[in-house]
Amino acid sequence: MKYIFFILIGLINGLFTSGAGQLLIFYLVYVLKKDTKKSREFSLIIMPLISIPTFIVYSLKGNIDIFMCIIFILISLIFGFLGNKTMKKINPNLLNLISGLFLIVITGISLWRIL
Amino acid sequence: MIIYFIAALSSFLSGMGIGGGSVFILLSILFNLLELNEARTYNLLLFISVGIIVSFKNLNQIKSDKKKYLKGIVFIGMGALLGAFISKYVPEKSLKVLFYIFLLLIGIYEIIVSLKNIKLDKNNNKKGVY
16 A cells, blocks of 8 residues: 555656655655654655656756756755754654645645646 | 745755745746746756755665665656656646645644644643653
8 A cells, every 4th residue: 555655656746746745744644653754854865866867857958057056956955954954853743833834835825826 | 146045945944854845946936036947947956955965864764774765766756757657648737736735635634733742742741741
């Protein structure tokens, strides 16, 4: 059952390119009752790897500027590291609460833009 | 300059595992800083870089749970390939609306359960359970 769900999450990632990570975390934390922080890290390690082929396809279309890429990589390495360090210090319930609020706001705006 | 601030915010949130990718795409488009495909490409780059730094930080955990991570990569990867392939043939807009509604429900559920657990923790602390 878990692996069927994994395939489904991948399918959503392939279709929409965003949101699948949150779905994976929801499944691990609330359905399989796994540890919140470990689940978020599992998603953070797996989902970017899955995104590499998609990134190659998109970048081959010529959508990128190399200078911006270098700056973005530096920024993401620094702030990604800081974000991950911060996550480990936050209470898991508070982290889930922030995540839920965040999900509603971002999804709400995205939905409003589509409709 | 704003785009780099958005990238920093998005990377920080991604590092926390609370979905920074959607922030980058949404804000860069809302502020007219990038086109959708550009935003998607840079977002993937940010996401991959954050994934790399988090992987390095948790190398020991990955080594001890090698099988779990490999299975995750294989099955989610299979689904992603399938999704990318069928994306050309499905009505993206209506599916996206359904998916966003589903994500909204997940967000509401997360908030309710977290608030319940926070309240439970407080009560347990008052009773001196810990």
